Amino acid sequence: MIHPMGTLMTEEKKKTHPGTWLVLILIVGIGYTYNQNVVREADQRREMAPQLERAVAAKKVMIGMSKDQAIRAWGKPQKINSTTTSRGTREQWIYPTHSYIYFDEDEKLTTIQN
Numbered sequence: 001m002i003h004p005m006g007t008l009m010t011e012e013k014k015k016t017h018p019g020t021w022l023v024l025i026l027i028v029g030i031g032y033t034y035n036q037n038v039v040r041e042a043d044q045r046r047e048m049a050p051q052l053e054r055a056v057a058a059k060k061v062m063i064g065m066s067k068d069q070a071i072r073a074w075g076k077p078q079k080i081n082s083t084t085t086s087r088g089t090r091e092q093w094i095y096p097t098h099s100y101i102y103f104d105e106d107e108k109l110t111t112i113q114n
Contacts, residue, residue, distance in 0.1 A: 061101055065109040070101060077101075 048064055055062040056073045065073070070093070077093035088105035095101075102111035 061109060061112055063109055063112065067103060067107050067109075070103075070109055074099075074101075 052062055052065055052069055055065070056069050059073055061070050061073050074095060078096050079094040081092040081094065083090050083092070090105070090110075091103045093101045093103070098114075100111075100113040101109055102113075104110045
């Protein structure tokens, strides 16, 4: 078997090659971290849900709201501008009160400008 660096690997080296374990550990670690982040984000959304719904009832917008929640809170925007960059597409919603709200590519409210 040829090692990625171009050297011939013996049967003994194949069994104990440290690079194999390092790659395996990195893959497992990345997968574990990704799963932890997904679970953490789901927990945060669940915890924020009551706060977001209270804000909707009070006709206020909050960071983390969905587009539907923002419409329920402030109504439909007068105009929507869309900006596409290397990081994705963002939307700017413009309201007649000269207020602006911004959504990321995940359709979550990220910025409020009054």
